[in-house]
Amino acid sequence: MKSESGDVRAEGWICAKCGVALELLPADATYMGSSFQVDLPRCPVCGLTFIPPDLAEGKMLEVEKLLEDK
């Protein structure tokens, strides 16, 4: 799911519901009142977005920690 350069990749993932290969497509992320677009593996048919573990435990966790209190 992650290339050697650290980029998120969609190759090798199939949408279980639609049976089609995921593609890197723009997804909206909203945090702290700000939205931004990031390319994530998504199903081109139903729009299901897959969050790779590396992203969930890496940058997304870092964003969550920014919001976290002591």
Added chain:
Amino acid sequence: MKTRSLANAPEARLPIPERQSLCPVCLKTLPAELVRREDSVFLLRTCPEHGEFSGLLWKGEPGFDAWARPRNTPPRLPAATAADKGCPRDCGPCPEHRQTACTVLFEITRRCNLNCPVCFASSGGEQADGLKVEDLGQRLHRIRALAGEVVLQFSGGEPTLHPGLPEMIRLARSLFPAVQLNTNGVLLGRDADLARILADSGLSWVFLQFDGTTDDIHMKLRGRPLLDVKLEAVRRCREAGLPVVLVPTLAAGVNDKDLGNLLRLGLSLAPTVRGLHLQPMTLSGRNLPGRENPDSYLTLPETLQAVCAQSDGLVRPEHAFAPCCEHERCSFHFRYRKTPSGKLIPLRGPEGECCSPHSGLDACCSPAGEGGRAEGGSLADPAGADGARRAVEAVRRAWEAGEAAGGGDAFDAFIAKARSEIFSITCMAFQDCRNVELERLRGCCVFVYVHPDRLVPFCAYNMTSLDGTPLHRHV
């Protein structure tokens, strides 16, 4: 201070056993009771020798009970002294202490280039301290061994007067996750190179004493017109990439009406200025004339309401959090994202959040999971040490400089931007002989290092009786 009569007050005595305080005259440990009167809570105790005393502890909203925050038994620092003379005379800490450390102050000099009418450290004078950098370096290693991975604060006196400060910051940065400088900013403002030298040494952020936005305020609290030099210090820190937290000592009738101006000034100087840290004046060390006038001192909720009332609606009481590291009656904090248009967005909403006093939740202090703390945990206990680490990480996120976005994806860019947009408003209500609660001292996580091997809770270390006699500083 000497007690008002409470005979006619509608009283409700709170059923908390073993509450203790001190006689403000002789600092003898005494049993104490909380007494409610209207929207206030007083700490009542009677000294066999000096009579009855009642100190104002809490006034207004949020209410005393609403602010309460149940917590688990935190890990403890290893005891350095025996419980012999009784709390708070054995501090080192003694086996009765109920907290670990998240912050340690290291006073590297007693010299000061100001001689403020107000100073809990009673600092001043130009006499040399005679402490060499090598000796101070050994003490830094000792602090690391005693306290673990804490935020290390260089303090004093005025620490920038010590010529070895850059070298000590470099060493401290190799031992601790963050290094803070507590300074009056005079040398930072006057010396064209100092901010850069300190930044290059690895200083994490500057706690800049900054009492108000007019020289009249500085004259009253510091005896000199200091506004220009303080603003110059901020400017030099900005050039050096050094984050600054503005730290006003708040005195009712002096600068408590200037909080809104301070907030607006701080926001205008963000992101160099990462926030305000409010410190209501205490009756410790040197103090203003009229020191026994109880109306001179602001309680935690009064300070909270004052900053909200003067913020033009930017800061709202429901955005406030009680702490989960120190005792709930010791501090509050707000954390915001400052938008480019100047709006403040609370990082956590009032509903269902981890540390919100309004949520009824206490997730980061829950007994289960990663925030859990074992009874009698120690620094050697990874699960127990986790709570202290979380507190250290939280202040680093709030006060450290955000790293510039260099490449990466939209997440990287967002993280860099969000870090630079965080603005915090925090308040630490230090205790003094008017209203000290030993329960809070025993739960303290902010320590002062005392050579060779003691860590003393900050408010115990700075405690003085009504006539200025210290509890610990002379020991």
